[in-house]
Amino acid sequence: xxxxxxxxxxxxxxxxxxxxxxxxxxxxxxxxxxxxxxxxxxxxxxxxxxxxxxxxxxxxxxxxxxxxxxxxxxxxxxxxxxxxxxxxxxxxxxxxxxxxxxxxxxxxxxxxxxxxxxxxxxxxxxxxxxxxxxxxxxxxxxxxxxxxxxxxxxxxxxxxxxxxxxxxxxxxxxxxxxxxxxxxxxxxxxxxxxxxxxxxxxxxxxxxxxxxxxxxxxxxxxxxxxxxxxxxxxxxxxxxxxxxxxxxxxxxxxxxxxxxxxxxxxxxxxxxxxxxxxxxxxxxxxxxxxxxxxxxxxxxxxxxxxxxxxxxxxxxxxxxxxxxx
Amino acid sequence: xxxxxxxxxxxxxxxxxxxxxxxxxxxxxxxxxxxxxxxxxxxxxxxxxxxxxxxxxxxxxxxxxxxxxxxxxxxxxxxxxxxxxxxxxxxxxxxxxxxxxxxxxxxxxxxxxxxxxxxxxxxxxxxxxxxxxxxxxxxxxxxxxxxxxxxxxxxxxxxxxxxxxxxxxxxxxxxxxxxxxxxxxxxxxxxxxxxxxxxxxxxxxxxxxxxxxxxxxxxxxxxxxxxxxxxxxxxxxxxxxxxxxxxxxxxxxxxxxxxxxxxxxxxxxxxxxxxxxxxxxxxxxxxxxxxxxxxxxxxxxxxxxxxxxxxxx
Numbered sequence: 001x002x003x004x005x006x007x008x009x010x011x012x013x014x015x016x017x018x019x020x021x022x023x024x025x026x027x028x029x030x031x032x033x034x035x036x037x038x039x040x041x042x043x044x045x046x047x048x049x050x051x052x053x054x055x056x057x058x059x060x061x062x063x064x065x066x067x068x069x070x071x072x073x074x075x076x077x078x079x080x081x082x083x084x085x086x087x088x089x090x091x092x093x094x095x096x097x098x099x100x101x102x103x104x105x106x107x108x109x110x111x112x113x114x115x116x117x118x119x120x121x122x123x124x125x126x127x128x129x130x131x132x133x134x135x136x137x138x139x140x141x142x143x144x145x146x147x148x149x150x151x152x153x154x155x156x157x158x159x160x161x162x163x164x165x166x167x168x169x170x171x172x173x174x175x176x177x178x179x180x181x182x183x184x185x186x187x188x189x190x191x192x193x194x195x196x197x198x199x200x201x202x203x204x205x206x207x208x209x210x211x212x213x214x215x216x217x218x219x220x221x222x223x224x225x226x227x228x229x230x231x232x233x234x235x236x237x238x239x240x241x242x243x244x245x246x247x248x249x250x251x252x253x254x255x256x257x258x259x260x261x262x263x264x265x266x267x268x269x270x271x272x273x274x275x276x277x278x279x280x281x282x283x284x285x286x287x288x289x290x291x292x293x294x295x296x297x298x299x300x301x302x303x304x305x306x307x308x309x310x311x312x313x314x315x316x317x318x319x320x321x322x323x324x325x
Numbered sequence: 326x327x328x329x330x331x332x333x334x335x336x337x338x339x340x341x342x343x344x345x346x347x348x349x350x351x352x353x354x355x356x357x358x359x360x361x362x363x364x365x366x367x368x369x370x371x372x373x374x375x376x377x378x379x380x381x382x383x384x385x386x387x388x389x390x391x392x393x394x395x396x397x398x399x400x401x402x403x404x405x406x407x408x409x410x411x412x413x414x415x416x417x418x419x420x421x422x423x424x425x426x427x428x429x430x431x432x433x434x435x436x437x438x439x440x441x442x443x444x445x446x447x448x449x450x451x452x453x454x455x456x457x458x459x460x461x462x463x464x465x466x467x468x469x470x471x472x473x474x475x476x477x478x479x480x481x482x483x484x485x486x487x488x489x490x491x492x493x494x495x496x497x498x499x500x501x502x503x504x505x506x507x508x509x510x511x512x513x514x515x516x517x518x519x520x521x522x523x524x525x526x527x528x529x530x531x532x533x534x535x536x537x538x539x540x541x542x543x544x545x546x547x548x549x550x551x552x553x554x555x556x557x558x559x560x561x562x563x564x565x566x567x568x569x570x571x572x573x574x575x576x577x578x579x580x581x582x583x584x585x586x587x588x589x590x591x592x593x594x595x596x597x598x599x600x601x602x603x604x605x606x607x608x609x610x611x612x613x614x615x616x617x618x619x620x621x622x623x624x625x626x627x628x629x630x631x632x633x634x635x636x637x638x
Contacts, residue, residue, distance in 0.1 A: 012459075019460050027472055030480070146562070146616035148569055151588065151609045157597040169598050257462065264467030264570055271574060272592060283574045286471055298468045305465050 005317050013310040020302040024295050025072050081299070082292040084285075092296040095281065100300070102172055103277030106193070107266055110200030115255060118205040122212025123247070127239055129217060137209060144206030150268035153199040157272065160195060167195050170274035196273040203265050211254050212247065219247040249320050256312030259305045351625055360621030363614050371419040381416045381582075382408040392594075392601050402603035404587075405594040413587055414607040420583040421565060421615070424495055428564040431503030433557045436510025441549065443511070444518025445541050455515070461508035467570065470501045474576050477501065494578040502567050510556050517549050551630040559623035562616045569612055584608040 075081075081092035121141070125134035144152075161169040172192050179185040219225060220243060228242045270279030278297055285293035351357035370377065382388065389403035396402070401410035443454040477497050486493045521527065522545070530540050571577070572585030579586065591597075591605035 015456065016460055016463055019457075020464070023469070027476060030476055142617060142620065143613065146566075146620060147613050148566060148573070148585075148588075150570070150573055150592070151605070151612065154588070154592065154597045154605055154609070158600065158602055162598055162600050260463055260465045261467070263465035264567075267467070267471075268570055268573055272597075282468065282471060286475065287575055289475060291472070291476075294468075294472050298465075298472055301465045301468050306463055309463055 006314070009310055009313045009317070013306050016306045017303055020299060020306070021073060021076055024076075024299055025069060027295065028072075028291070076299070081296045084290055084293045092292045095293055096278070096296050096300055099276060099278050099281045101277075102275055103266065103270070103279065106196055106270070106275060106277060107200060107262070109193075110197055110204065111255075111262070113197070113201040114204030114208055117201065118208025119212045119248070119251065121205070122209035123216050123239075123244060125209070126213040126216030126220070126247075127243070134213075138213065141206040141209040141213075144202060145210060147203070147206075148268065149199060149203040149265035150272045152203055153196065153269050153272035156195050156199055168192050172276050192273075196269055196275050199269050199272070200265070203269070204262065207258065208251070208255065211251050215247040215250050216243060219243045222246070249316065252312055252316050252319070256309045259308050263301050263305065347629065350629055351622070354625045354628075356621040357625040360618040360625065363618035364622065367418050367422065367611070367615055367618075370415050371422045374415045374419050378409070378412040378415045382412045384408070392596075392599065392604070394601075395603050401607045402601070404590065404604055405596075410587075410603055410607055413582060414584070414611060417582055417584040417587055417608055418611065420491075420495070420581050421568065421585070421612070423489075423491060424499055424568045424583060425561055425565040425615075427489075427491070427496075427499045428502035428506075428568065429557055429561045431499060432507045432560050432564065433510055433553060435503055435507035436556075437514050437546075437549070437553055439507065439511040440514025441518050441541050441545055444515040445522055445537065445545055447522075451515075454511070458508045458511045458515075461505065462512070466505035467567070470505045470567070470571060471574065471576075473501045473504065474498065474571065492578050492581055495581060495583075498568060498571055498576065501571075502564055506560070506563060506567065510553075510560060513552060513556055514549055517552050518545055521545055521548050555623060555626040555630045558619055558626055562619035562623060565612065565616055565619070584612050588612075 079093050081096075084090050084092055084095045121137050125131070125137040128134055157169060160166045168191055173185070173188055179188070224246075225238060225243055228238045233242075266277075267279035267282055269275070270277045271283050274280065278301065282294060282297045284290070285297065352361065374381075380386075384406045387403070387407035387409075389399050389407045389409060391403070391407055392405055393399065393403045393407075399409050399411065401414065404410055404413065439454055439458065443451040443458075474497060477500065478494060481493060481497060488496050491499075527540060527544060530544055535543075568583060569585030569588070572583050573589045573592070575589060577583055577586035577589060579590070582590070585608075587608040588605055591601070591608075594601075594604070596602075596604040
């Protein structure tokens with residue numbers, strides 16, 4: 001029942017996104033002070049006309065439900081999230097758009113590195129359970145898993161930037177630098193990327209290795225692995241062709257579910273290295289109590305995580321026919 | 326079918342194995358022994374910080390120079406205001422553990438109630454509660470916590486009120502952690518409740534006229550309490566990490582510095598860039614040790630108490 005599975009996943013993702021929108025709507029109304037005050041915060045020379053315009057635009061002179069809610073949902077779908085308090089005159093969407101790419105690059109690459117390294121380490125230690133790599137790897141994984149990302153980042157910063165001077169300490173590009181060409185600009189960017197990227201990757205590697213290890217251990221006790229061994233297949237072939245593909249399945253959904261938690265780490269790593277992404281934006285907005293931007297970040301990250309989960313579910317469904325029932 | 330389950334008693338393994346026996350079995354596992362030893366040390370520090378390092382130093386009562394490296398007088402050096410880092414770290418143990426404990430209680434209480442009610446009552450209530458639970462599982466709850474904390478603080482108002490000697494700002498953190506992290510507990514408790522609901526002792530209670538509320542309190546709850554305890558220990562690790570992270574982005578309370586708050590102060594004063602490792606290494610190591618200890622004890626307890634994991638290593 002492929003269509004049924006797809007339909008259920010899509011419906012569940014849609015419900016989750018609607019719930020995120022509802023939470024945003026409620027939070028906005030729960031704030032102290034009238035909504036128009038919150039909306040016009042920081043706008044110079046508020047005249048009664050501007051006040052009236054704002055009220056009409058957001059439907060604040062109409063009942064909260066359904067009129068205001070419908071207006072809110074409508075404007076959110078159009079990508080209109082209001083104005084930032086902090087960056088005067090800029091819409092929340094504009095502010096978010098400036099900050100999204102650094103985060104996508106840092107965390108896209110970091111996730112990929114961590115997944116490859118973590119799964120390889122986990123698979124190897126699970127396969128050679130009780131061996132030296134297993135003990136050392138498991139210990140390191142547990143310690144990395146217990147370490148807040150930003151702490152790792154601060155340690156890297158102290159070691160590789162302050163003491164050894166291998167890498168710059170903060171930002172994405174050297175402030176005020178003039179580049180002779182695109183290539184130099186790119187190299188400078190890479191130099192700035194190394195430490196935050198290493199922090200993200202090492203922060204994540206522990207949990208992926210732990211999950212993969214237990215998944216492999218579980219798979220190895222399955223009958224089909226025993227059968228494969230009984231057929232006289234060589235160890236490497238049993239691992240690659242029989243154990244690994246099946247053990248990878250649960251990690252797909254765990255990686256997706258973890259994304260929600262990864263976001264917390266993302267924010268703090270960016271703060272440590274002053275990486276100009278959504279995380280530093282969220283903290284700047286938090287410090288300035290710039291609620292529209294905070295809600296924009298929440299909406300954007302929430303919807304991204306839901307979509308990533310949806311994709312993971314579909315991949316899972318394509319890989320494992322058993323879940324499609 | 327065993328004699329016990331025919332008689333309608335709780336299944337083996339979910340029964341409370343005496344507390345002494347449990348601790349002995351926990352100590353026999355290396356991860357349980359290491360974890361518990363670390364925790365005992367930190368609980369000791371948190372219980373009597375004043376006797377070990379004297380009262381919490383403030384900018385006024387600071388005894389050292391600005392960001393001085395470790396010396397005989399200041400074993401862990403001083404921070405940017407001349408406060409002794411050892412003093413701050415030991416007092417941080419009390420604050421971090423207290424917030425962690427309270428947040429764990431709130432989280433587990435919400436999770437257990439939602440899980441038991443959803444699993445026992447079933448039907449549309451179960452469907453709605455589990456929909457909400459799934460929502461919180463997927464959501465980047467940390468970002469929600471970032472928005473909720475300042476809003477709840479503004480709604481609560483005065484920051485000077487204290488509950489159990491903890492300032493209101495930190496109580497808000499406790500509440501926010503509770504609201505945003507109960508979902509996995511609820512899922513685990515619900516699945517256990519679902520299987521308990523079908524057992525004979527529930528039918529018996531029902532047939533002698535017990536109401537749903539009574540059965541949930543007196544028959545289901547005692548049978549999931551083991552699971553709740555194991556889960557609470559793991560939740561504690563998460564709660565300490567969440568508190569640390571929230572403090573690190575500036576939501577802590579400088580007047581009651583937790584380890585996360587110390588790390589935030591270290592970052593804000595540029596300690597990593599100035600090479601002042603002594604400022605952030607002590608609180609950092611403490612956080613890693615405590616989270617590690619709770620994770621070790623929690624997974625050992627989970628192996629011992631969770632009926633689904635029995636006999637699996």
